[in-house]
Amino acid sequence: MAAEYMSNYFKDIGIPPYKDSTYYQKIPLEKRELKTVNISVGDKRYEYKKDHYTYPNFSQTEIKTNNIVFLGYGIDTKNYSDYNTNVEGNVIMVFNGEPKDNNGNYIVSGGKEQSPESSYRFKLSKAKEKGVKAIFFVTENFKENYNRVEHKIEHPGVSLLKKEEPIPFFYINKEMAKDILGKHKIEKLKKKISSKKTTINKKLKKTISITTKNNDTFFYGNNVLAYIEGADPVLKNEIIVITAHYDHIGVIDGLIHNGADDNATGTAALLEIAAAFQLAKKTGYEFKRSILIFPNSAEEKGLLGSYYYVENPEFPLGNTIACLNVDMIGRMDEFHPNDSNYVYLIGSDKLSTDLHNLSEKSNKKYVNMDLDYTFNDPNDPNRFYYRSDHYNFAKKGIPSIFYFSGVHKDYHKHTDTVEKLIYEKVEKTARLIFYTAWELSNAEKKPKVDKKNTFNLNRY
Numbered sequence: 001m002a003a004e005y006m007s008n009y010f011k012d013i014g015i016p017p018y019k020d021s022t023y024y025q026k027i028p029l030e031k032r033e034l035k036t037v038n039i040s041v042g043d044k045r046y047e048y049k050k051d052h053y054t055y056p057n058f059s060q061t062e063i064k065t066n067n068i069v070f071l072g073y074g075i076d077t078k079n080y081s082d083y084n085t086n087v088e089g090n091v092i093m094v095f096n097g098e099p100k101d102n103n104g105n106y107i108v109s110g111g112k113e114q115s116p117e118s119s120y121r122f123k124l125s126k127a128k129e130k131g132v133k134a135i136f137f138v139t140e141n142f143k144e145n146y147n148r149v150e151h152k153i154e155h156p157g158v159s160l161l162k163k164e165e166p167i168p169f170f171y172i173n174k175e176m177a178k179d180i181l182g183k184h185k186i187e188k189l190k191k192k193i194s195s196k197k198t199t200i201n202k203k204l205k206k207t208i209s210i211t212t213k214n215n216d217t218f219f220y221g222n223n224v225l226a227y228i229e230g231a232d233p234v235l236k237n238e239i240i241v242i243t244a245h246y247d248h249i250g251v252i253d254g255l256i257h258n259g260a261d262d263n264a265t266g267t268a269a270l271l272e273i274a275a276a277f278q279l280a281k282k283t284g285y286e287f288k289r290s291i292l293i294f295p296n297s298a299e300e301k302g303l304l305g306s307y308y309y310v311e312n313p314e315f316p317l318g319n320t321i322a323c324l325n326v327d328m329i330g331r332m333d334e335f336h337p338n339d340s341n342y343v344y345l346i347g348s349d350k351l352s353t354d355l356h357n358l359s360e361k362s363n364k365k366y367v368n369m370d371l372d373y374t375f376n377d378p379n380d381p382n383r384f385y386y387r388s389d390h391y392n393f394a395k396k397g398i399p400s401i402f403y404f405s406g407v408h409k410d411y412h413k414h415t416d417t418v419e420k421l422i423y424e425k426v427e428k429t430a431r432l433i434f435y436t437a438w439e440l441s442n443a444e445k446k447p448k449v450d451k452k453n454t455f456n457l458n459r460y
C-alpha cells in the first residue's frame with residue numbers, strides 16, 4: 001500500500017519508472033516455521049525442545065535410515081579431518097565444538113581459540129558438501145543452549161530468501177547421544193580423540209526416523225526507487241542515494257504501530273526532496289549528478305531492503321558517490337528539551353573528510369541547524385551507526401550520513417503517533433538534506449574516500 005502510494009506519487013510529479021515501467025525492486029523474503037519435529041531412534045521417540053532442537057532453516061523433511069555414522073567432531077581441515085570414511089547419503093552424528101589436546105590447546109587451531117572450521121555453520125556446509133543427509137550435534141550444555149536460543153526458535157523472523165538451504169540439522173542432548181552410541185561412551189571417545197589427535201568414527205546400526213512439518217511462506221517486499229537524472233552529460237552517471245525506510249513494526253498485541261516518527265518522517269522528507277529536485281529540473285535549475293530517492297523496506301527486520309539493494313544494486317555502487325539516510329527526524333529527545341533546531345549527524349566524517357566538510361558548509365549556507373555529533377562516537381553505547389540503512393552503504397565504502405533526531409518514550413510503541421510530530425523540524429531537516437544532496441550533485445569533485453572508518457564494519 002505504502003509502496004503503491006509512493007510510486008503513484010513519483011509518477012504524478014513526473015519521475016519516470018527507473019526500468020521496465022516499474023519503480024519497484026522486489027525483495028524475495030521468507031518466513032519459516034517448524035510445526036512439528038519428530039525424531040525416533042529404534043522405537044524410542046524423542047521430544048522436540050526437550051531432547052533436541054533446531055532452527056527453521058531447511059525444508060520439510062522425511063528421513064528413514066537403518067544406520068547412523070558417528071563422525072568425531074565433523075571437522076575437515078588439512079591438519080585434522082573427521083571425514084576419512086564415505087558418508088554420502090548417511091545421517092551423521094558429531095560432537096559440538098573442537099577437540100582439545102592434553103595441554104588444553106585446540107587441536108585444529110593449535111591455540112586457545114577455536115578454529116572457524118569448528119563452528120556449526122562450517123560443519124553444516126561441509127556435511128552438505130559431502131552428501132550427508134542430516135546431522136546431529138551432540139551438545140554438552142543442552143538446556144542452557146536451548147534457553148539461550150528459545151526466543152529465536154519460538155518467534156522465527158522474516159529473512160531474505162536463502163539461495164541455498166542447509167541440510168536438516170539437530171542439536172541433541174547427551175541422553176539421546178548415549179542411546180545412539182550404545183556401548184561406546186561419550187567421554188571415552190572424546191578422550192581418545194584428544195590424546196591421539198586423530199578422529200574416530202563408527203557406523204552404528206540404528207533405525208532412525210526424522211520427520212519435520214513446516215509452515216513456510218515466501219513473499220516479496222518492495223524497495224521503491226525514483227531516479228532523477230542529472231543534467232551533466234558525464235557526471236549524471238554518478239548518483240547520490242537518499243534513503244529512508246518506509247516500513248514499521250506492524251501490529252503487536254492487537255495494537256497498530258503507526259511509526260509516525262519512525263519512519264513516516266523520513267519517508268515524507270524523501271517525497272518532498274524528490275519533488276524539490278523535480279521542480280528544479282522542470283524550471284531549469286540544473287543539477288549535475290543524478291539523484292536516487294530510495295524508500296526502502298524491511299528495515300525493521302534487520303535492514304533487509306537496503307542490504308538487498310547493495311547486494312543487487314540497480315545502479316552501479318562504483319558510481320554511487322554518497323548515501324544520505326533519514327530515519328526519525330520529527331521529535332525532540334531528552335537532551336534537547338527546549339530547542340528543536342538540532343539534528344544528530346552520524347557517520348559524515350567516517351569515510352570522507354570532503355563529505356563532512358560539504359555537509360557542514362551546506363548547513364551553514366542554507367539552514368543553520370545545530371548539528372549534534374554525540375552519536376558519531378564509535379564508543380557510544382547506543383551503536384546507532386549500525387542500526388539504520390546507511391550502514392549497508394558504508395560497508396560498501398560509500399560515504400554516508402545518517403540524519404536522526406534521537407529516541408523518545410514512544411520509540412517502537414503504538415504511541416508513536418502523528419500529533420506528536422514537530423513539523424517544522426521535519427521540514428527543516430528535509431531542507432538540510434536536500435541542500436546537502438544539491439551541493440553533492442553540483443560539486444566539482446565527488447567526496448574522496450580518504451579515511452579509515454573508526455566504526456568496525458565487520459561487526460556483524
Ligand SMILES: [Zn+2]
Pocket residue numbers: 245262263299327328
Ligand atoms: Zn527506524
